Amino acid sequence: MNKKYQRYFLNLEKVIPILSHKKAQVIGQVFVFILAVLVFVLVVTYGYRAIKITLENQAILTLIQFKNDLENTAESIKARPGSAREFKLRTPTNTNEICFVDFENPESLEQNRPLIYSLWNSKRNIFLLPKPSISFYLPNFKVENGYCCINTKGNILLRFENIKNKLYFSSISEKCKK
DSSP: OOHHHHHHHHHHHHHHHHHHHHHHHHHHHHHHHHHHHHHHHHHHHHHHHHHHHHHHHHHHHHHHHHHHHHHHHHHHHHTSTTOEEEEEEEOOTTOOEEEEEOSSOOTTHHHHOHHHHHHHTTTOOEEEESOTTSEEOOSSEEETTSEEEEEOBSEEEEEEEEETTEEEEEESSSOOBO
16 A cells, blocks of 8 residues: 555544444443433432431321320329419321310211211220310310310310319310301
8 A cells, every 4th residue: 555545534534433432432422321310210219218217207206295195284284273374285297187076075076077986985085186086085074065176286275174083175276066
């Protein structure tokens, strides 16, 4: 081959591997992009699940704290006959209404609140709605007019009074609705 033309062929030989190398880079970039998207989806999914579990646990802890605060306040008032106390409770999340029911005097409960009435016989007298399955029992508990349901907006203000070893309930933050 002529030296004059050899220079052009050498350049061409150098150009061909570079072109094939660029195709490999494009394929490699596509693979890296797919891997990055996969990692992103996994991180977002894991983060969503972690946040969801944290919020569920927070709701459970708020419910437990509400129950414990209510029981502790009731016990402290029962220990002192003739005492009365007003207190503020933080209501659990996803609770629209709290119903307090008197076992001895469930006037018109069957007509106005049939779901609570059906659960009332299960020895429970405090119900958190919209899920009435979340309920518990507070002994020696009296409610004026048989029952009282209160709308909740984060916190409620209640009053308990000990009269003859019975715990009388009244709502301060909102009027009882039937």
